[in-house]
Amino acid sequence: MIFITIDRSKSISLTQQIYDQVRNGILEKQLKEGEKLPSSRELAGSIGVSRNIVLEAYERLIAEGYLEVRPNSGTFVAQGTSLSFIERTKRIDAPRKMTENQTYIDFKAGNPAIDYFPRKKWAQLTKEICLHSTEAVFGYGDASGMKELKDALVVYLKRVRGVQCRAEQIFITSGATQGLKLITEMLGKDNKAIAVEDPVTDEMRNIFTFANADIIPVPVDENGIDPNGLPKQAPSFVFVIPSHQFPLGGILSIQRRLQLIEYAQKMNCYIVEDDYDSEFTYEGAPVPSIQGIAPNHVIYVGTFSKILSPGLRIGYVILPEELVDSFEKIKWFSDRHTSSLEQLVLAHFIREGYLDRHVRKMKKIYKEKRERLVAAIQQNFHNATIIGKSAGMHLVVEIPGIDFHSALIHKMEQFGVKVYPIEQYSLEKGKHKERIVMGYGGLSLEEMEKGVHLLRRMLEENGKAFFNGKTI
Ligand SMILES: Cc1ncc(COP(=O)(O)O)c(C=O)c1O
Incomplete structure (x- = not known):
């Protein structure tokens, strides 16, 4: 048993304080597997908070697998929570040490907040998949990635981002970074000019510069890229971050989206849409992707670096049909394919609803x-x-x-x-x-x-x- 205390002078929410103490209690083995927790009503009464606050903390712990509810019995510390592979990441409250001095x-x-990575669920799925997959999973796979993950993405991206595609158009990559590098290589053979939002993340722009592209800056304001600033000569592609521009944070209006598509049609070039953190919109509904409006003109790039962890190194590229064969070669020669096991774990994580739950949290x-x-x-x-x-x-x-x-x-x-x-x-x-x-x-x-x-x-x-x- 542990004693939970609440400090109202702290800037941490009451739910978070309860959550942290129960979670730490489990990880530090003060709360044992199978141990019963006080009911939400009891705990709320004893620490002087509303029952909803305790319920919210319990719900998060249940969703993450630390607690389990047994019908008609109560809430218990879940089995398997004290296994040695669950190491607690320390929250760093002091300023970070960046260099020696x-x-x-x-x-x-x-x-992203990597301290919230769903370690337990990921570990469980990894174990299941490793033990029960066919041998083929451990051999070389397709350059485009595992069918299970591509199928899961078709459904997920249609639902959350309005993306229109078949599984055959998807390539699983090592993050958006590899996706953009390979797109630049593929399209840069015939035309080295790339129209790029200005300002834009240097990390992405440097990928283009490294590939010897000619960068054509296009002004961005609080509403995203200004299509009136697009170059008169056709670039190989226009790189945009329409759902939450980096850095200025604008969401590209539908009028500008349509202007951009018209431009791509007229110039016979592609739009490369980087949709890296679109799941996190805090006011209003997220604006659907440009890809969903013009799938033949857009190369859609996504990543799991922000919604799950950059350490996974899993992203994806969705291509118009005519580019699939070229991209397949370029990905194969780059690294053959992205890790099959990791892809299968992610496919299960999405299909069984854990990704939705994680994103909500x-x-x-x-x-x-x-x-x-x-x-x-x-x-x-x-x-x-x-x-x-x-x-x-x-x-x-x-x-x-x-x-x-x-x-x-x-x-x-x-x-x-x-x-x-x-x-x-x-x-x-x-x-x-x-x-x-x-x-x-x-x-x-x-x-x-x-x-x-x-x-x-x-x-x-x-x-x-x-x-x-x-x-x-
Ligand atoms: C605009 C943009 N897109 C995508 C990413 C993610 O890249 P990756 O998937 O390679 O981690 C980043 C990383 O910071 C970014 O700034």
Whole structure:
């Protein structure tokens, strides 16, 4: 038995506090397998919270497999929870150590909350698949990937993103990174020009540059790429992130989507749609993919790096039929195929509804993180504007009067906080000097709040040097 305590002065939600204590109790073996937990009513009464709060914490623990409900008996610690392979990842509450002599809270975008990876379910499925699959699974497979995963994706992507495709058009890749690298190689043979959103994530743009492409920047505003800025000469493809542009966070309007498709038809080029974190939309319904409107003109790229874990290295590319044969060769010569076992585990994870459950859970977590970060920014910087839609794992802040140039960013690191200026992602310099990206996916609530506080203190202390004399 463990004693659960609640601290209302903490910035952690009451549900999270109960969840953490029960989960840690199980992992640290203070709560034994098969041990009965107090009923939600009893626990709520003894710690002085509403029953719904306890129920929510229990539901999360049940969904993750730590607890199980036995009809007419109660809630128990589930079997198998004390196996040695479940190691607890420590939540890092102190600033992260980045180099030998430097510590800072890192607002790097695109880092998901990996401490929530569904280890137990994944381990269970891996064991089952490893023991019960046919021998063929352990030999070479198809370059395009495992049929089970492609079939699961056809259904899942149609339902959540409106994607229209047959399993034969899908290639499982080692993340979106490999997908984009191979697309660039395939389409770059005849035409090296690629129209790219500006600003855009340097990680993706560097893939194109590395492949010797000619980058043609196309301006982006708060509503995504501006089709009026597309080049007059046909590129091999236009690279867009329409569901939550990185970094500016805009969602491409339907009018612009149609203009983009018209452009691709007229120029006889492709649209490469990177849909990397579209599951996480916190207001309104997610806008369906462009691929669903124009499947013959769009190459759709997705990844499990954000919704599950970047360590899995599983992404996918969905191609118009005429590109399937070329892509098959290029993928085979690159790495033959992506790990079959891992693909089968993922296929089961999707088919049996665990992915939907995980996404629902993570959406709540990221939404709370975002709200807390927005609140901290607004409390500390009264004239700050938050830019971009309420989605994903990052937001953009504009603080009028502050030029976030590299010397300031460097000084902030020494002060204990790292943020990312939009200028770093821009090809045309000088348009976004007062804007920074702040990623919140992988940070705890405490880290975020501390980070914003440090940012303010640093700017106050160095106000004269960096600040144009306005009040924040
Ligand atoms: C725009 C964008 N798409 C996709 C990804 C994911 O890449 P991968 O699937 O290779 O991990 C990232 C990673 O940060 C990204 O910034």
